[in-house]
Structure formats: C-alpha cells, structure tokens
Amino acid sequence: QPKFEKLFDRIDALKPAFIERLGQAVEIPAVSGDETLRPQVVKKAHFLVDQLSKLGFTDIQLKHLGKQPPPTSIPDLQLPPVVLSRFGNDPSKKTVLVYGHYDVQPASLEDGWDTEPFKMYVDEKLQLMRGRGTTDDTGPLTGWLNVVQAHKEAGVELPVNLVTCFEGMEESGSLGLDDLIAREAQGYFKGVDAVCISDNYWLGTKKPVLTYGLRGVNYYQTTVEGPAADLHSGIFGGVVAEPLVDLTQVLSSLVDSKGKILIDGIDEMVAPLTEKEKKLYENIDFSLDDLNAATGSQTALYNKKEDILMHRWRYPSLSLHGVEGAFSSAGAKTVIPAKVHGKFSIRTVPDIDSDKLTKLVQDHCNKVFAKLGSPNKCSTELVHDGNYWVSDPHNASFTAAAKATKDVYGVEPDLTREGGSIPITLTFQDQLKCNVLLLPMGRGDDGAHSINEKLDISNFVGGMKMMGAYLHYYAESKEN
Amino acid sequence: QPKFEKLFDRIDALKPAFIERLGQAVEIPAVSGDETLRPQVVKKAHFLVDQLSKLGFTDIQLKHLGKQPPPTSIPDLQLPPVVLSRFGNDPSKKTVLVYGHYDVQPASLEDGWDTEPFKMYVDEKLQLMRGRGTTDDTGPLTGWLNVVQAHKEAGVELPVNLVTCFEGMEESGSLGLDDLIAREAQGYFKGVDAVCISDNYWLGTKKPVLTYGLRGVNYYQTTVEGPAADLHSGIFGGVVAEPLVDLTQVLSSLVDSKGKILIDGIDEMVAPLTEKEKKLYENIDFSLDDLNAATGSQTALYNKKEDILMHRWRYPSLSLHGVEGAFSSAGAKTVIPAKVHGKFSIRTVPDIDSDKLTKLVQDHCNKVFAKLGSPNKCSTELVHDGNYWVSDPHNASFTAAAKATKDVYGVEPDLTREGGSIPITLTFQDQLKCNVLLLPMGRGDDGAHSINEKLDISNFVGGMKMMGAYLHYYAESKEN
Ligand SMILES: [Zn+2]
Ligand SMILES: [Zn+2]
Ligand SMILES: [Zn+2]
Numbered sequence: 001q002p003k004f005e006k007l008f009d010r011i012d013a014l015k016p017a018f019i020e021r022l023g024q025a026v027e028i029p030a031v032s033g034d035e036t037l038r039p040q041v042v043k044k045a046h047f048l049v050d051q052l053s054k055l056g057f058t059d060i061q062l063k064h065l066g067k068q069p070p071p072t073s074i075p076d077l078q079l080p081p082v083v084l085s086r087f088g089n090d091p092s093k094k095t096v097l098v099y100g101h102y103d104v105q106p107a108s109l110e111d112g113w114d115t116e117p118f119k120m121y122v123d124e125k126l127q128l129m130r131g132r133g134t135t136d137d138t139g140p141l142t143g144w145l146n147v148v149q150a151h152k153e154a155g156v157e158l159p160v161n162l163v164t165c166f167e168g169m170e171e172s173g174s175l176g177l178d179d180l181i182a183r184e185a186q187g188y189f190k191g192v193d194a195v196c197i198s199d200n201y202w203l204g205t206k207k208p209v210l211t212y213g214l215r216g217v218n219y220y221q222t223t224v225e226g227p228a229a230d231l232h233s234g235i236f237g238g239v240v241a242e243p244l245v246d247l248t249q250v251l252s253s254l255v256d257s258k259g260k261i262l263i264d265g266i267d268e269m270v271a272p273l274t275e276k277e278k279k280l281y282e283n284i285d286f287s288l289d290d291l292n293a294a295t296g297s298q299t300a301l302y303n304k305k306e307d308i309l310m311h312r313w314r315y316p317s318l319s320l321h322g323v324e325g326a327f328s329s330a331g332a333k334t335v336i337p338a339k340v341h342g343k344f345s346i347r348t349v350p351d352i353d354s355d356k357l358t359k360l361v362q363d364h365c366n367k368v369f370a371k372l373g374s375p376n377k378c379s380t381e382l383v384h385d386g387n388y389w390v391s392d393p394h395n396a397s398f399t400a401a402a403k404a405t406k407d408v409y410g411v412e413p414d415l416t417r418e419g420g421s422i423p424i425t426l427t428f429q430d431q432l433k434c435n436v437l438l439l440p441m442g443r444g445d446d447g448a449h450s451i452n453e454k455l456d457i458s459n460f461v462g463g464m465k466m467m468g469a470y471l472h473y474y475a476e477s478k479e480n
Numbered sequence: 481q482p483k484f485e486k487l488f489d490r491i492d493a494l495k496p497a498f499i500e501r502l503g504q505a506v507e508i509p510a511v512s513g514d515e516t517l518r519p520q521v522v523k524k525a526h527f528l529v530d531q532l533s534k535l536g537f538t539d540i541q542l543k544h545l546g547k548q549p550p551p552t553s554i555p556d557l558q559l560p561p562v563v564l565s566r567f568g569n570d571p572s573k574k575t576v577l578v579y580g581h582y583d584v585q586p587a588s589l590e591d592g593w594d595t596e597p598f599k600m601y602v603d604e605k606l607q608l609m610r611g612r613g614t615t616d617d618t619g620p621l622t623g624w625l626n627v628v629q630a631h632k633e634a635g636v637e638l639p640v641n642l643v644t645c646f647e648g649m650e651e652s653g654s655l656g657l658d659d660l661i662a663r664e665a666q667g668y669f670k671g672v673d674a675v676c677i678s679d680n681y682w683l684g685t686k687k688p689v690l691t692y693g694l695r696g697v698n699y700y701q702t703t704v705e706g707p708a709a710d711l712h713s714g715i716f717g718g719v720v721a722e723p724l725v726d727l728t729q730v731l732s733s734l735v736d737s738k739g740k741i742l743i744d745g746i747d748e749m750v751a752p753l754t755e756k757e758k759k760l761y762e763n764i765d766f767s768l769d770d771l772n773a774a775t776g777s778q779t780a781l782y783n784k785k786e787d788i789l790m791h792r793w794r795y796p797s798l799s800l801h802g803v804e805g806a807f808s809s810a811g812a813k814t815v816i817p818a819k820v821h822g823k824f825s826i827r828t829v830p831d832i833d834s835d836k837l838t839k840l841v842q843d844h845c846n847k848v849f850a851k852l853g854s855p856n857k858c859s860t861e862l863v864h865d866g867n868y869w870v871s872d873p874h875n876a877s878f879t880a881a882a883k884a885t886k887d888v889y890g891v892e893p894d895l896t897r898e899g900g901s902i903p904i905t906l907t908f909q910d911q912l913k914c915n916v917l918l919l920p921m922g923r924g925d926d927g928a929h930s931i932n933e934k935l936d937i938s939n940f941v942g943g944m945k946m947m948g949a950y951l952h953y954y955a956e957s958k959e960n
C-alpha cells in the first residue's frame with residue numbers, strides 16, 4: 001500500500017516504543033469499580049495528560065465530574081476526571097472525536113491469571129501482550145496517541161483535527177459522562193464531524209470487523225417481601241409463605257430453557273426480518289464452533305450460524321442474573337429469606353420501546369404473582385436502561401474505515417452488530433448530531449473482562465495502522 | 481410449694497450471683513462459625529472448667545475432638561473441646577446427663593442490636609437480660625451449674641448423679657460430637673439413666689412447654705452447570721442455555737406458594753393423622769396472632785391454630801434457601817452464571833425414610849430437568865440429613881418434668897413438638913439407650929438466632945427451679 005507507506009513503516013518502527021507506553025499505562029491499577037483504588041484511576045489520568053503533552057496535544061483539560069452519587073463506601077468520593085485534548089485546530093479540516101476509557105476491570109493474580117495482571121507480560125512466542133487493560137481499553141486508547149506520534153515522526157500531516165475524550169468510569173457505568181457530553185456539545189466538542197470508538201472486538205479471531213449496531217439493555221429487579229426478618233426453616237417451614245418460593249415462580253415464568261421470552265407483547269415490537277437483512281448474516285465469518293470455543297462448552301441454543309448471529313444481534317434475550325437477599329454462600333444454611341430481589345435483564349433491539357417494555361414486564365410479573373395467591377408483596381422495577389443503537393454501515397465514516405481495513409488486512413471487514421451495549425455510543429450520536437463508528441482493535445478471544453486479558457501485537461499494530469488510514473480516508477470523503 | 485421451699489428460696493437469693501455468672505460467660509464471644517474467634521470458644525470452655533471446679537464438680541475433662549474437617553480457612557483448625565464433668569457418683573442414685581452448648585451464633589452491633597451483644601445488658605424495667613447466648617444456650621447451660629450451687633448452699637442433697645456434656649460447636653453442626661458420644665457411651669457416659677437438654681423454647685411467651693418431638697431435615701443441593709466460565713449476557717444472552725434459567729425451572733417445580741410439596745411420593749410416607757392425635761393440638765396455647773407476631777407479618781399459610789401446629793410439627797415442609805454461584809449482591813451485574821447450586825431442604829416427620837426421600841427428590845429433579853431439553857448438566861445431591869425424633873411424652877422423665885413445671889409455674893405444661901431439629905437428641909437416645917427430655921427455659925420470642933437475643937429473668941429463675949425440681953421428681957420415679 002504505497003499510499004500509507006511512510007506512516008505504516010513508522011508505526012512498525014515505533015512498535016517497541018508503543019509496547020513500552022502501553023506497559024507503563026497497564027502498570028497503574030485504575031480499577032474504577034474499587035473505590036479504594038480511585039487514586040490510581042486519577043494517577044492514570046495524569047499519566048495520559050503527561051503523554052499527550054509530550055506529543056504536542058493542546059488545550060489539555062481534566063474535566064472533573066464531581067462526587068460519585070450514592071451508594072459509595074468512601075464518603076465524598078470524587079469521580080475520575082475526563083481527559084480532553086486536541087491535536088490540530090484547522091478550520092479547513094474535518095474534526096474527529098476519539099473516545100476511549102482508561103479505567104479497567106478488577107483483576108488479581110488469585111483469580112487465576114498466569115502473570116501479574118498489572119504488570120504487562122509480553123509473550124514473544126505467541127506475540128501477544130497480557131495484562132488488565134491491554135485490549136479493554138488502554139491498548140486502543142494509547143493507539144490514538146501512537147497514531148499521532150507516528151504521523152509526526154513520519155513527517156505526515158494529520159489529515160483531520162483530533163479531539164480526545166478519555167473517561168475513567170466506563171467499567172462502572174460511565175457515571176457523569178452523559179452530562180459532560182451534553183455540556184460540551186456546544187463547547188469543547190463544537191465542530192466535531194464524526195466520533196470513533198475503539199472499545200469492542202472482532203467477532204472471531206481472524207477477520208476484522210466494523211460494528212454498526214448494539215443491543216440495548218433494560219435491567220429489572222423483582223422484589224418479594226414477607227416476614228419482617230429472615231426466619232428459621234425448622235420453625236417456620238410449612239407455615240409461612242416464603243418470598244423466595246414466590247420469586248422463583250415469577251422468575252421461572254419469564255423465559256424458558258430454549259431462550260424463548262414468555263412475556264406477552266415483546267415479540268410484536270421486534271422489527272421484522274427482511275430478506276435483505278437475512279442475507280447479511282450468511283456472509284459473516286462465524287460458526288457454531290466459534291461460539292462453543294468462546295463458552296468453553298456445548299451449550300449453544302442454535303446450531304446454524306445465522307440463527308446464532310440473529311439471536312445475538314437482532315432479537316431480544318432475557319437473562320437471569322441472580323438473587324439478592326437469599327442464601328448465596330457455600331454450605332447449608334436453613335434460612336427462609338424475608339426479602340429477596342430477583343435480577344434479570346432484557347437485551348433490546350429495534351423497535352422495542354423501553355417504557356412499553358417495562359410496562360409489559362411489570363404487568364407480566366404482577367399477573368403471575370397474583371395467581372400465586374400469596375400474602376407476600378411483589379413489585380418489579382426498572383433498575384436502568386440503555387437504548388439499542390443501529391447505524392448506517394455505508395456512511396462516510398464506515399466507508400473510510402472499510403477502506404482502511406482493506407489496506408491493512410487485505411480483506412473487506414465483516415459488518416457486524418453486537419449483543420452488548422455501549423451506551424455512550426448513542427449519547428455521542430444524539431448530543432453531537434453526528435455519526436459514530438465502532439472500530440475494534442482486538443480479537444473476540446481477548447478476554448476483556450476475564451482472566452489473562454491480552455492483545456495480540458499484530459492487532460495492536462494493525463489497529464493503529466487502521467486508525468491512521470481511517471483518518472485519511474475520512475478526511476478525503478465528500479460527506480460528513 | 482413447701483416441698484422445694486429451701487431450694488427455691490436459695491435460687492431466689494442467689495439470683496444476683498447467677499446473673500453475674502451469666503454476664504461473665506456472655507462476655508466471651510464464643511462464635512463457633514467464625515474461625516478467627518476459635519480461641520474465644522476455647523476460652524469459654526476454660527471458663528466453664530473453672531466454674532465447675534469451684535462448685536465442686538469432679539472428673540472434669542476437656543475432650544478434644546481433633547481437627548475441623550475441610551473446608552476451613554484456617555489450616556489445621558482444632559475443634560473446640562467438649563466439657564465433661566460429674567457431680568456425685570453414688571451408685572444408689574439415678575444418673576442424669578445434662579447437655580448444653582457454650583458456643584453462640586455470630587452477632588455484632590451493626591446488625592442492629594440495641595446494646596453490645598457480647599456485653600450483657602440487664603434491663604431492669606423489662607426484667608430481662610440481653611446479649612448473645614443469654615437464651616441460646618449459655619443461660620440454660622449455666623442454669624445447671626446454678627442448680628448445683630443452690631443445692632449446696634441450701635444444704636439440700638442433689639438427688640441424682642449429674643453428668644455434664646457441654647459442647648462448643650452446636651451452632652456449626654456439632655462437628656465431632658456424634659463420635660464422642662459413641663465413644664463415651666460405655667465410658668464416661670456409662671450408667672446414664674436419662675438425658676435432659678435445655679436448648680429450645682416455649683411455643684409462645686406465657687405457657688411453659690415440654691417438647692417430645694422434632695422434625696428432621698434433609699438438605700439438598702441441585703447443581704446446574706454449562707459454560708466453562710461466567711459469561712456476559714450482552715454477548716451470550718439468547719444464544720446459550722443459561723444454567724440459572726434451568727435451575728429456576730427445577731426449583732419452581734418443588735413446592736408451590738401454598739407450601740404444598742410437588743414431589744410425588746412424599747405424602748404417602750407421612751404417618752396418618754389419628755383422631756386422638758388431632759385432639760392434642762386443640763389444647764395447645766397458641767394462635768395465629770402468635771405466629772404473626774413471630775414473623776412480624778401477615779404471611780401465614782393457615783389461619784387455624786391446629787393447621788399451623790400440624791404443619792410445623794407433623795407434616796413435612798420444603799423451603800428454598802438460595803442460590804450459590806449466581807449474582808447475589810446489590811446492584812446490577814449482567815452476568816450469565818456458569819455454574820449454580822440451588823439450596824433447599826425438606827423437614828422430615830414420621831415415617832419418612834431419608835434414603836427413600838432422597839431418591840424421590842433426585843428422580844423428580846432429574847425428570848423436570850430432562851423435560852427442559854437443555855444441553856446443560858444437572859445433578860442433585862443430599863448435603864446432610866438428620867432424622868426426626870418423637871418420644872413418649874408420658875415416660876418417667878416427662879412426668880417428672882411436668883410435675884416440676886406445675887410446681888414452679890402453677891400450670892400443666894403444654895406437650896409440644898418442634899419444627900426444627902436438634903440432631904444430638906437422637907444421638908443421645910440411640911447411643912445411650914435412654915430417654916431424652918427437652919426442657920426449655922426461654923420463651924418463643926427470645927430471638928435465639930436474631931438481634932437483641934434475651935432471656936427474661938423470670939424464665940431464668942423459673943427455669944432453674946424447674947431443673948432442680950425435675951431432678952428430684954425424676955429421682956423419686958419408679959421407672960428406669
Ligand atoms: Zn471497554
Ligand atoms: Zn470493559
Ligand atoms: Zn442452641
């Protein structure tokens with residue numbers, strides 16, 4: 001690809017420096033979900049400020065988001081800052097906002113890691129980097145810094161103005177970020193033409209993808225309460241109505257073992273499958289074996305690739321997560337729990353309306369509970385919701401990214417959706433009124449939230465080349 | 481009651497000393513379920529040895545039971561010792577073994593106690609003693625020591641030989657005690673004519689009871705496993721068979737919200753209700769209001785006193801306790817748990833056979849699971865079982881205890897059974913081949929395993945008088 005020869009050569013040459021930078025970042029245990037580690041999250045923000053500053057980014061700002069809303073264990077706990085910065089401010093160029101998060105999931109050696117999770121291990125034989133955050137999302141985030149460095153050192157002008165938005169609370173619900181984006185839409189983010197998020201993964205391990213859709217999620221909690229306090233089953237077993245028995249009846253009515261949601265009215269809200277859409281799934285590089293490899297089991301509900309993909313991407317699903325308030329440890333406690341909360345969530349897709357869904361869920365649970373004739377009380381509440389997102393996979397951003405992918409990997413990327421949600425995608429789209437592109441760097445087996453999280457060096461390097469090329473193709477595009 | 485005037489007067493006079501002794505014992509946080517507090521459990525054993533020694537008990541032995549079986553957090557954790565001792569060894573007298581446990585349930589101020597649980601608080605207005613162990617079982621246990629002291633100081637000869645068996649592991653399954661009783665049946669316990677256990681409670685708060693029956697308990701665990709590790713419901717929801725969905729279906733098939741067990745074949749094993757037995761329940765001092773007061777709610781499954789008592793005492797019940805391996809905290813985690821254990825237990829009554837019951841339970845769970853057509857694996861195991869116990873409530877021991885109760889409280893005691901199990905009852909009966917009497921000291925609202933555990937001073941004093949009088953009446957009895 002002579003078009004990007006200088007840039008790509010420089011990225012290859014800088015590989016050791018880029019691995020070194022990622023290693024430094026991984027060493028900071030920026031676990032947003034562990035309040036006691038909050039100073040480390042802040043430290044990582046300052047590390048990024050330092051790096052951005054050295055690379056010549058300007059207008060670097062640490063945006064403070066105030067106190068973390070209750071419940072917190074540490075009083076007056078401050079949210080980690082959002083790191084904003086720019087590279088270039090040329091009105092004749094398009095402006096691309098790149099989002100990433102510098103916080104990470106919890107990790108400790110005792111969980112079963114082969115090496116210290118916060119000491120990046122470079123496996124020379126497998127050509128991968130192992131450590132918490134390598135793929136989610138410190139690797140891709142530092143990738144943007146590296147792309148700028150490579151342009152500078154290669155003497156290639158950056159074809160767009162770059163704006164960074166790096167948050168430190170993504171793994172804990174992106175608290176405060178929605179408000180910041182709304183506030184800065186006409187402020188720091190004014191003039192942004194496109195948003196690029198690199199915080200998801202290839203579907204499998206071999207073929208690059210671009211992601212144009214995400215399911216939403218509505219999380220529910222059904223509470224059944226009866227006795228004033230937990231009771232001993234010897235004394236009260238058989239004479240009181242047990243909340244957990246009632247809850248189990250309600251939970252068992254939500255979904256069957258084949259994955260079919262048993263709540264009336266949901267299927268009717270799902271956008272019908274067209275013949276055109278159906279064809280899309282046939283070409284995706286995926287198989288039952290990939291699913292089984294990912295689950296480490298033979299527990300798939302479908303055998304056909306198309307069915308699996310459609311049920312992951314374009315159909316709703318209902319999962320039971322657990323019960324709060326009941327006995328949950330090892331051993332044999334003979335308690336009758338007095339108040340139990342059943343947790344479940346529904347993954348949403350076009351055209352499910354969140355409010356209407358909640359009404360259907362509540363009506364269903366109330367109806368099932370009423371039939372039990374129990375003296376206990378039952379209520380179902382929406383804990384949180386985040387809408388689904390679907391983009392046009394042939395807009396200027398996606399077209400530029402597809403060209404970039406072809407240049408780097410030699411193949412057209414698969415156009416995929418994802419089963420999970422990245423709620424901030426929708427916020428950027430709605431608040432900045434522009435297209436959002438999901439441009440994944442890592443592979444489907446990177447283990448983002450698991451032990452031994454890794455990023456293949458080829459994906460790191462390939463990803464940065466793709467990011468760089470994308471900026472050029474997007475800059476050249478006619479549309480916005 | 482001129483018969484026991486000297487003894488009862490002395491008990492009244494010694495009340496302050498007895499409260500003082502109980503206060504000292506309560507101050508030692510002998511929580512057997514907290515491994516880190518094991519030294520405190522041992523300390524309390526030594527406290528008892530010291531007290532027994534001062535009172536003139538002989539042949540005092542700390543019986544060591546060896547290491548606590550796995551799983552333990554502390555390696556090589558020793559079980560607390562059993563405290564054996566005698567008072568009197570006259571071959572012309574009957575010998576009564578009194579059992580008690582000096583360990584207690586966990587407790588901490590943060591649970592909601594009004595005062596420090598391990599600092600006994602004497603409420604002069606309500607005339608009660610509040611603290612962990614006051615009623616379960618340190619109060620009744622020290623009661624036996626006090627009875628001996630009162631005899632000595634009143635100059636009344638103890639009418640029987642007394643043998644004490646005080647254990648420190650009752651709240652944690654009485655580990656090691658069965659073996660000890662079997663070993664000492666022809667050793668330390670040789671010649672024991674009757675066993676008296678004061679470790680349960682009046683049915684209500686006003687009328688004394690003697691207890692002649694206990695339900696047994698079979699504790700089960702149904703495990704469903706599928707994926708190799710927990711999965712993210714965004715990525716895998718809708719495409720894998722969720723173990724918790726399958727488990728919920730199985731658990732929902734066990735019992736309905738009216739308390740009816742849905743497993744075939746169990747009802748047929750229950751001894752039929754005779755007209756004579758039916759009449760017994762009519763005279764018991766108990767009401768729906770008592771049940772509602774105990775549960776702090778209106779969650780009773782039956783309105784009639786007789787139905788409540790029968791379902792507590794003479795019918796089996798099935799309780800769901802919880803799920804291990806699923807999400808169980810506050811908040812909203814979107815996990816698909818890979819391996820979940822549903823915990824439930826069945827309270828057993830005459831003539832349910834434990835092995836046959838286990839077979840019925842396993843067959844039922846396997847059948848329900850098979851119908852689901854799930855690719856996951858399901859198995860159900862018996863975690864532990866303890867048989868039911870029913871005694872003749874008109875044997876020498878019960879007759880003596882009834883007379884003692886009448887002398888102290890002025891009423892015939894209600895003859896009750898209990899819904900819970902005290903497995904050691906059956907062990908004593910079977911190993912020592914003698915009758916066991918359950919002679920409760922405290923009231924039904926003492927809160928044995930709850931916050932603000934208390935013992936009314938009138939029950940403490942009345943209980944000791946009853947214990948003392950019982951020994952005399954039993955000594956005079958013709959049987960045995
Ligand atoms: Zn991420
Ligand atoms: Zn993540
Ligand atoms: Zn007890």
Ligand SMILES: [Zn+2]
Pocket residue numbers: 585616651928929
């Ligand atoms: Zn107890």
